[in-house]
Amino acid sequence: MRVTPGVADVLVIGGGPAGATTALRVAQLGHTVIVVERGAVDRQYSSAQSIAPGVVPLLNLCGIAEKVEAEFARSDGVMLLWADEHARMASDNKGFHIARPAFDSALRNSAVQAGAIMLAPAVVVSAERIAGAAYPWTSRVLLGGTSFQLRTKLIVDASGKRSGRIRTRISPPLIALIGDWRCTAMGQCSIVEAANDCWFWAGPLREGIATAAVFFDPRASKLARGQPISDVYRWLLKRSRLLGHILEAEMGTAVACDASSRYVNDPIELDLLRVGEAAISLDPLSSQGVQMALTSALQAAVVINTWLRQPSHLAAANTFYRDRHYEAIQRSFDNTRANYSEAARRFGTEFWRCRSGSEDRASAETTLRTPIPLPPPSVRLELAKGVRIDRTAVVRDELAEFAPAIVMTGSARPVSYVDGVPVGELALRIAPGISGVELVRAWSEVLGKSAAIKALAWMWQAGVIAALDSRNA
Ligand SMILES: Cc1cc2nc3c(=O)[nH]c(=O)nc-3n(C[C@H](O)[C@H](O)[C@H](O)COP(=O)(O)OP(=O)(O)OC[C@H]3O[C@@H](n4cnc5c(N)ncnc54)[C@H](O)[C@@H]3O)c2cc1C
Incomplete structure (x- = not known):
C-alpha cells in the first residue's frame, strides 16, 4: 500500500x-x-x-x-437476582x-x-x-x-x-455510578441484581479487584441534591442483597457516567x-x-x-x-x-414500569409449524400467505449489492441467502401449482441436487411455501 x-x-x-x-x-x-x-x-x-x-x-x-x-x-457465568426473590446461577453465558x-x-x-x-x-x-x-x-x-x-x-x-x-433515546435516562473494590470474594462470575428502583452489576477486573456499578434514574436521584458521588454510590449499594459484603472492602474513586441508550x-x-x-x-x-x-x-x-x-x-x-x-x-x-x-412484574415501581412498555410480547410471537422435513411429492405448492419476494441489500465478497429476498410477515429481516444458498433468487421460480419435485429439478441445474433439496426443506419448514390453496388452483 x-x-x-x-x-x-x-x-x-x-x-x-x-x-x-x-x-x-x-x-x-x-x-x-x-x-x-x-x-x-x-x-x-x-x-x-x-x-x-x-x-x-x-x-x-x-x-x-x-x-x-x-x-x-x-x-464462570452470571449470578442473577432479577425476576423473582431467588438468586440463580446462569452458566450458559460464558x-x-x-x-x-x-x-x-x-x-x-x-x-x-x-x-x-x-x-x-x-x-x-x-x-x-x-x-x-x-x-x-x-x-x-x-x-x-x-x-x-x-x-x-x-x-x-x-x-x-x-x-x-x-440522538433519540430508546428508554428513559439512566446514570451509572461505578467503583473498583479490593475484593477477592467475587470469583470469576458476574452479578446482575434488580432492586426496587435501580439495578446492580459487578464483575472481577483483575486478581483481587472487582468493579461494582449501580444504574438508576437521575430524575429520582440524590445527586441532584448535591451529595458527593461516593456517598450516593455507597447509599445505593446498601440496597443490594448480593453486593452488601463489598461495602466492607477498600474502595477506589467512584465515577458517574451517562448509561442511557440512544441512537x-x-x-x-x-x-x-x-x-x-x-x-x-x-x-x-x-x-x-x-x-x-x-x-x-x-x-x-x-x-x-x-x-x-x-x-x-x-x-x-x-x-x-x-x-x-x-x-x-x-x-x-x-x-x-x-x-x-x-423486573416490573416483581417490583411494580415507576423505575421499572416506565422502562418495560407493553407486556403482551408472547401473543405477538409467531407460531411454529410442526416440522415435516419436505412437502409430500403429490402436493402442489405456492408462496405461503404473507410471503412476497422483494430485493434487499446483501454482502458478497466484501461488497454490498442488491439481491432478491424473501419477505415474511412478522419476520424481522428479508432473507436472501441461507447457508450460502440464494433462496431469494430460487423463490422467484415458485409458480403457483408447482410440485416440490419440479422445484428441486429446476434448482438442481444451478445449485446441485443436495443444495436444492436443502433449500426446499428450509422453505417448507420456515413457512415460505405452503400447499396450494384450492381456491387458487
Ligand atoms: C456503565 C457502562 C457499562 C458498560 N458495560 C458494558 C459491558 O459490560 N459489556 C459491553 O459489551 N459493553 C458495555 N458497555 C458499553 C460499551 O462500553 C460500549 O458499547 C463501547 O465502549 C462502544 O465502543 P465504541 O468504540 O463505539 O465507543 P468508545 O468505547 O466510547 O470509544 C470511542 C473512542 O473515541 C475516542 N474519542 C472520542 N472523541 C474523540 C475525538 N474528538 N478525537 C479523537 N478520539 C476521540 C475516545 O477516546 C474513545 O477511545 C457499558 C457502557 C457503560 C456506560
Whole structure:
C-alpha cells in the first residue's frame, strides 16, 4: 500500500472497539486509513466489563481471539437476582471479563499490524468537506502540540456516545455510578441484581479487584441534591442483597457516567459513516455494547469498501448499513423492554414500569409449524400467505449489492441467502401449482441436487411455501 503523508482514503475519529475494528478491516481490504485517538483513558471504561460469548467469532476475524483468551479470564457465568426473590446461577453465558484499556489496545495494535496509521494522543479539531474534490474532507488534527491537515475521501465517526449528534433515546435516562473494590470474594462470575428502583452489576477486573456499578434514574436521584458521588454510590449499594459484603472492602474513586441508550436517526451522511456508540448505544444490561461496536465496524468496512471500489453500488451499501442500524435499534428496544418488564412484574415501581412498555410480547410471537422435513411429492405448492419476494441489500465478497429476498410477515429481516444458498433468487421460480419435485429439478441445474433439496426443506419448514390453496388452483 503506498502512503502519501497527510492523505488517506479514510480518517477514523476514535480508536475504541468500533474505530479500531473499522480501521483494521478497512486496512485489510487494501485501503489507506488513519485513526485519530484522543488517548486519555476514559475512567468510565477503565473498570471491568463483560463481553458476551457471541463476540468470539468477531475477535477471530480481528485476529485478537488468542490474545483475549490468554489475557482475560473466562466468566464462570452470571449470578442473577432479577425476576423473582431467588438468586440463580446462569452458566450458559460464558464470555470474558475484560479490562477495556488492555482490550482496546490489543485491537489498535491489530489495526496497526494490518497497515492502519494510529495517531494518539491526538484530536480532530475541525473537518470540512469540499464537494467534487478527489479527497473531499480536510481535517485539522492536533498531535502533541502540533497542528496539521489530513485530506481523506471518507470520515468514520467512531468517537463514542459523546459524538455530539442529536440522538433519540430508546428508554428513559439512566446514570451509572461505578467503583473498583479490593475484593477477592467475587470469583470469576458476574452479578446482575434488580432492586426496587435501580439495578446492580459487578464483575472481577483483575486478581483481587472487582468493579461494582449501580444504574438508576437521575430524575429520582440524590445527586441532584448535591451529595458527593461516593456517598450516593455507597447509599445505593446498601440496597443490594448480593453486593452488601463489598461495602466492607477498600474502595477506589467512584465515577458517574451517562448509561442511557440512544441512537442517531441516520448513521450515514455524505462521505461520512457513524459506527459503534456514535450510531447507537445499548442499555448496559445487555452486556453487548462491545459486540455491537465490533459488528457495526465490520458492516461499516463493507460499506466503505463498496463506496471506494464499486461506487455504482452505493445505494445497496447504504441500504445494507441503514437496515442493520434500524434492526439493531429494534432489537435493543425489544430486549431492554423484555428484561425490564420481568423486573416490573416483581417490583411494580415507576423505575421499572416506565422502562418495560407493553407486556403482551408472547401473543405477538409467531407460531411454529410442526416440522415435516419436505412437502409430500403429490402436493402442489405456492408462496405461503404473507410471503412476497422483494430485493434487499446483501454482502458478497466484501461488497454490498442488491439481491432478491424473501419477505415474511412478522419476520424481522428479508432473507436472501441461507447457508450460502440464494433462496431469494430460487423463490422467484415458485409458480403457483408447482410440485416440490419440479422445484428441486429446476434448482438442481444451478445449485446441485443436495443444495436444492436443502433449500426446499428450509422453505417448507420456515413457512415460505405452503400447499396450494384450492381456491387458487
Ligand atoms: C456503565 C457502562 C457499562 C458498560 N458495560 C458494558 C459491558 O459490560 N459489556 C459491553 O459489551 N459493553 C458495555 N458497555 C458499553 C460499551 O462500553 C460500549 O458499547 C463501547 O465502549 C462502544 O465502543 P465504541 O468504540 O463505539 O465507543 P468508545 O468505547 O466510547 O470509544 C470511542 C473512542 O473515541 C475516542 N474519542 C472520542 N472523541 C474523540 C475525538 N474528538 N478525537 C479523537 N478520539 C476521540 C475516545 O477516546 C474513545 O477511545 C457499558 C457502557 C457503560 C456506560
